[in-house]
Amino acid sequence: MSSLGRVVSVLRSGTYVLRQAGTKSGLRSAGSDSHVGPRYRQMPCVAKKPIFQAELLSGFMWFWILWHFWHTPEAVFGHFPYPDPSQWTDEELGIPRDEE
Numbered sequence: 705m706s707s708l709g710r711v712v713s714v715l716r717s718g719t720y721v722l723r724q725a726g727t728k729s730g731l732r733s734a735g736s737d738s739h740v741g742p743r744y745r746q747m748p749c750v751a752k753k754p755i756f757q758a759e760l761l762s763g764f765m766w767f768w769i770l771w772h773f774w775h776t777p778e779a780v781f782g783h784f785p786y787p788d789p790s791q792w793t794d795e796e797l798g799i800p801r802d803e804e
Contacts, residue, residue, distance in 0.1 A: 773780060794801070
């Protein structure tokens with residue numbers, strides 16, 4: 705009985721595909737204002753909504769970067785104290801001795 709059910713389901717799907725062959729079901733649509741036609745050597749016309757979304761996203765990205773740079777600078781500079789250059793000796797800096 706289960707093989708008969710499989711045959712019926714295959715036949716149903718096959719007839720559905722054959723009925724839809726004459727219609728425009730294969731045509732995809734991305735929406736009303738998202739499709740931009742080809743233009744030779746010209747910048748595409750972009751709607752205001754994607755531009756606003758891109759600027760909003762990039763603004764949030766820079767806010768995130770600068771906020772964490774200000775509040776957690778050890779992520780960039782490292783987790784060690786910054787050395788005091790006044791305590792370095794001339795030998796460590798590679799300065800030769802004064803001959804008097």
